[in-house]
Amino acid sequence: MDLMSWGITTPSVTVAIAAFLASIVEFVEALTIVLAVGTVRGWRPALIGAGAGAILLVALVAVFGPLLSEVPINWLQLVVGLLLLLFGMRWLRKAVLRSAGIIALHDEVAIFAKETESLQIRGAPMGRWDPIALITSFKAVVLEGLEVIFIVIAVGSAGNTLVPAAVGAGTALFLVVIVGVVVHRPLAQVPENTLKFTVGVLLSGFGIFWIGEGAGLPWPGEDLAIIGLIAGFMIAALLAVQIAQRSPVSEKLP
């Protein structure tokens, strides 16, 4: 039995990889905040807040997910493609500037320290239902989770590859939770900028592909054009890093 009969095609594998890598970045960011809350104010409110956030995300998907099937496919491809392109190119630009040393790298240890300090300043935990801990943990999971949902729906819906996208994101969640439980500290070893660079390239490739499909512009090689687009964005981004490294620094982004 060949891979195609299992539904394992080039686009579905690429979608699963894109969703996995993008989700890892977001889950690591959420984990950093939840760990800070748990360490400073107690694990019970930290985990209840995170659980409530996860339930809200599942409810949002359950309510709004089925509506996607009502949208005509070419409109879905255009809108999702545009959002994916903006999201992917924003990540890619920032990752390029970080790779070139123009802006500072994302530092999970520094974020953990800052969040820990901020939670300590707000005083001692307020009983079993510490609202500061609950809300901080809830917010982190909802905000980072919304990004994961957007990525899964965006890379999955336009090409009917929601299952591989969800599998990719689910695997990332499983890995981050397991590693988080085991190491019990921020996952500073995750090469976040390399991941964002790669994901930016992948999402930009998917985005421009869906825009072309939605607008009725034919791609040479049809679905296989995605591979060429990903390679093209990778070359452009590496070229941009070279150009930025040769220029004196002028812009400092947050």
Place this chain on the structure above:
Amino acid sequence: MNWINAALGELFALFVDNVRFTVAILAWIAFGTLELPKLSINMGWDAPLLFLGCAIILVISVWRAAKP
């Protein structure tokens, strides 16, 4: 309400970081999907040109951010 505003702000920030960069992408996509097909260039080039424009916007935006 503050929390909702913060959430909407986060949602906006998912797609927009540098306004000039975002506007350039949107303008190119609008031109590429609406006007490019009317210019009677070979139809097979329209989609690759759409990509090429985005790649050039990325390189120029990074160059502008890095120059003194």
